[in-house]
Amino acid sequence: MSKYTDSPQPELPTDKLAMHSPSATAPSHLPDSMMSSVSLLPNDKRLILFTRHSLRERSDGNGFASYQLPLTPKGRVLAKSWGRWLAGHLPYSLDVDSISSPIGRCIDTAQLMQEGAGLRRNITHQSLLVEPGSLVTEPEIANAVFKEIGVLNFINRFLQGNLEGTKNAYQGGLDILSLFYQHQPQQGHLMLAVSHDTLLSAFLAVMLDVLEIDWNDWPKMMEGVFLWFDEMPFDQANAHFVWRGEVYIRPVSTLLDGYRAAGFHSSKLLLPPEVKWT
Template sequence: MSALQWQIPPSLLQQLQRTPKDRAVVMLVRHSVREALPPGDVGNAVPITDAGRGLALELGRLLRGRLRTLETSPVLRCVQTAQAIAEGAGEDLTIRENRLLGEPGAFVLDGGRAWANWERLGHEGVVQALVSETSALPGMARPDEAARFLVRSMLTAAADQPGLHLFVTHDLLVTATAARLLGRPLGLDEWPWFLEAACFWSASDGVEVRYRDHQATHPDPLCGLAEADVLEFARREIAATVGFSSGARFFLAGGAFKSLLTGRPPKDLDLWAPSEDDRALLIAALQSRGARPAGHRPFADAFEVGGRVVEVPHATDAGSLPETLARFDIGLSAVGVEHRPNDGWSVMVHTMAHESVLRREVLLLKPLVNWKYALTTLERTRRYAQELSFSVPPAEEAEVWRVFEAQDAQLRAGLIERYRRTGLGGFGIMEDIACRYP
């Protein structure tokens, strides 16, 4: 097709007319026109053409007054597309790079392993597997869970701000995500044109999905603490940080799994090792992937890697996943996944984690095993409630204060000192102590 023939996809023009203007609409859009990809290469360095830039500028002009945010795959042609759209829209937007959109993207966990799928199946075969199969290809995520997590994260990023929120990506991600959320496979003739998009927005009865003439309402919530969601979240985060080849047995456990409920990246990842040897392998693997120290922690070594903070606790005396989850005092923290060196996995979600989600309340695991850190636990319950828009039942707060008040003056002082060392502050704990014990 020549430069004179390139055009904004008709389906996109229809979507712009049909999408609601009173709510946040997420548009997962393929990048603009590019040159042909080199044979046998992913083509990350291939730019958009002059015609592609012109088309993206034209799309930006169509979005004037409606474009609110812009995120992109880090791959060059996607970044260039996003820049041209922003320029055409006349908007001084911060363009945020998002690795769920590419390099590697939501469906790829281990690029080296995943590339073998393209060599064996070809691009068409990989996409066909993503739109129709339930299992994961080697080095890749289970497609249904990955698609739902991607849409959940995009809707969270849109933050209920009415208008259009563009996420520039690749044909594979548009096709697979649309197919999964629509609940129907998409054939080769339904792959997106350059700048064609799938649209998503929240409604009272679920998430509205639009792609070309297809439409569906997908049940909400898109993600939760089901074992399949928990496992795929763990696989994604481990792949991005320590990788699958550390040789260590370990447990990803704790509050990181709240990301499945919020759609936001985890604050940090706790990787628990069941032995000193496993812990040494974990740290060696992190360092081999460029991990840098992330400051002092009282009970762990902390590292920054892959855009995440990873904490490796000093304690190695919990030899199993149930023993590790038994260390926690909050139901929503008692979620974990075990990774074994043979690529074996197991999942455990405490019943009180499910109950917390069902009731939209932050619930304690009683009796508190870490009662000497009860004030830090109280702060964490309040923080979880804020992050999730949950509540903390009065009975749960009362339990913490009951533990505190059951101690003599010296032990109370010790609890306060431990809170000062381990708490983040800012959730009214010290103020409550001052009011209760003037």
């Protein structure tokens, strides 16, 4: 997956980063990328961890992961130990409500991460963190295509604007960004947002301004992106994010411009109420 390069500052200068160097061993089965990302986190931001759920049971015989599949015992241990590790080794408090897909394995991931951090906070179910919702608008159309072409081709056709029954790609990215913007925690806190691989892969592709991904780009279970915003109104803010050991900046305005250039009306976007964009 190519990095986003149109921003005047595509990467955050290293002198602005906290450059954490955790010495403790990472939890077993945690994707290696999470430790390399942790080492680049800044201090004292309103931080969000947008993550895929933890290890789940294998897909059924047709290769599709139904929403009924639960976390495995190893997945439950991983989620709890990852929450414990974050609470013990980052200068951030996880003592904040979480948001999650309403699917059981995502809710369980958020709850177990909270328990690992020694917390018991609310977990709000968010329809934008599951499908239909974030990408799909007409499931009766999109589901048939999904089963016919498979998940990777489905996401690539979504990114290329060649898929009936779904949002425009800019709209999908902006709606998720707006959700995060409106649920930012207090400064110095880390909020969990737990979702699925399809949403995370599509969101990252939109943020990185790429139209095609491959299996190397696909988020692993319990892999996530750290994200924070400038202290600016949504439409003027930069979204900063750390993914697989690299730091990126994407101005929200470029996503809005792309959406408008594609001929879509702002009324379809789930923008923060204070944004008056026409």
